Amino acid sequence: MPVNYSAPAAPDLLPVKGVKLGSAKAHVRKPNRKDVLVIQLEPGTRVAGVFTQNRFCAAPVTLCKEHLAKNGEIRALLVNTGNANAGTGEEGMRNARKTCEALAGLLNCAPEQVLPFSTGVIMEQLPVDRVVAGLPDSIADLKEDNWLSAAETIMTTDIVAKGVSREVNIGGKDVIITGIAKGSGMIHPNMATMLGYIATDAAISQPLLEKMLKHAVNRSFNCITVDGDTSTNDALVLMATGQSEVAVAAEDGDYIKLRNAVTEVATLLAQAIVRDGEGATKFMTINVEAGRSEEECRKVGYAIAHSPLIKTAFFASDPNLGRILAAIGYAGIDDLDVNALQLYLGDVLVAENGGRAKSYEEAQGAAVMKEAEITVRVVLNRGEAQATVWTCDFSYDYVKINADYRS
């Protein structure tokens, strides 16, 4: 079960004026489950996206970038699960285009006004006919209060649907931000088989929207890891419909208020993905402080978060702190003085001066390790930068889920 996370109730996910969502059971891979989602956007909506850095990026990712680069108006998003349309070559590109053309025909827009997304098995051709056959049902289902249903549709190995809303008051008027996401394995920065869709009814210019998305993703989805793999299909999309009475036109206090709320929604979604990490039983926050640069703090955080030895020790509630010291040691900071740093488990100082802290007793570490939420804190004592990484432990079930995924 996910660590301290359960699916939102439908009313928790507030409708965003100008965004309608509809799902259908199209049997993309498995029968009798919702697997085709259409998100329809009112004219005037601004859309920004960030995508996987994987060189083997999937056909829909390539097409999304192409369509966004045209700077036209995006009118719809099309998401299918069951098949990632990745590692599918030229045929994959043609298939992705066909799905955009089909939806554009049904919604009376141009194909380049549709953004396609796919998640699921890699290296198999997309069953275009089945996806297209599902579109009329998805369109018939389009409603503004369908966010939870949409969150369910995009799930793959996810145990729970993930979604969150925030309402902020800007200049005396309410702005809604609602987001959904999927992902539980292959979670890694820059990014992972992770899809996220966040919408607000504020109006915001394209450059500010892109800046806001970058800010949010760097503090949320780019801070999480489950197993260090980076997927071919990741995407996070931020949409601003401008259907409320609030417009954000400059980098002022209103912008920061909205940006912080969007970042909070992104962070909660990203953390929900880790909490639902494949086989996760614990949620770990790795704080690395007092480093020379954010980059070196991230290196240390990821060395800890990626170590299977550390992750299995957390699964076993074993305060095997030497493994954490070892990971700090091989994180790749050549001039690191290991005698100068402190390591904390929760609030307990466990290591300093190159070894176990004099005050530390194993019972203290064991008590912290029993918790479902654990903070590891590394104080490098060589600068003022800091970084946070969220991850989960590594259990029998991780192996089971990933050994069985395709069967």
Add this chain to the structure above:
Amino acid sequence: MPVNYSAPAAPDLLPVKGVKLGSAKAHVRKPNRKDVLVIQLEPGTRVAGVFTQNRFCAAPVTLCKEHLAKNGEIRALLVNTGNANAGTGEEGMRNARKTCEALAGLLNCAPEQVLPFSTGVIMEQLPVDRVVAGLPDSIADLKEDNWLSAAETIMTTDIVAKGVSREVNIGGKDVIITGIAKGSGMIHPNMATMLGYIATDAAISQPLLEKMLKHAVNRSFNCITVDGDTSTNDALVLMATGQSEVAVAAEDGDYIKLRNAVTEVATLLAQAIVRDGEGATKFMTINVEAGRSEEECRKVGYAIAHSPLIKTAFFASDPNLGRILAAIGYAGIDDLDVNALQLYLGDVLVAENGGRAKSYEEAQGAAVMKEAEITVRVVLNRGEAQATVWTCDFSYDYVKINADYRS
């Protein structure tokens, strides 16, 4: 059980003239098991070592480097299991020195003529008194034909003892090379909780010995990975006693013959560690060819070898090739043209032109995946460099072993 590897028989490990080995049960951590090994070297023996790159390197590693840097004659090696004396600060250094002093006193040499090695739990102080109390029994046991017993003594989570001998004829005379190693978790280049000791009775100058060791380690221990963790204690030592009638004085044909035999011994030991990888059920050889540089080939090889998603798929005998493509895509080669490469599983071409090969059928991949020894071949088609990485799969037992290790 290890993948196609079983412990050598005692007579398989040929004595090396000038090297005596003796073990004792000293109860360093657990009772009733051999855990203190002394290797005594005849005067005139040359010794070279390579050590972990981990910034948190253990006290004995620091001391080994210090002693080797004095360029004096090394007369003995002292190895204990059960405690790694790592993350132990200044007290750890003092303890490592005490063990060297104790053995030096018993063998009538100087403390800096002893190289200390420790492996086991990190961040606990070494029980010096128990190690020292075991020395007389180890010394009483010193014999030239004790290599198998020594290989058993240095085991920790290893299932089988690891050792191999080679005999080469140089200038009409026989030279012996015998090596032992331990390690099964935290295996990674540069390196891992891996200890290796290789001895030859050839005579060789110090600079050539060091060059030979570097050559051998780069083609053996630096090509393996089990879980990507790099330990605090790794060491590989090459000893040349000069007790045979063969002397290698220049980089000539004789040197190359000896070097190749030493490299073969190192490679077989390194592969034995992977075959005995924690929970391993399969042995994988990742060959990356036609890259622009050895470094980029290694990057791709390690991206594949480190991916938990790929390792679990191999465990499940699932030809989930998309995961391999994804790993190639995130290996960090920014200008990689994914459409130009070919991916083979065994002899089967599985992917080209950015997707599944037209000729490929899943039954072919499934047949290869059923084998215990699997070769993954990536042809980058952008240069002439190549690299090989050996690794193993990721099973339930990996999690079990590492979750339970300290209990």
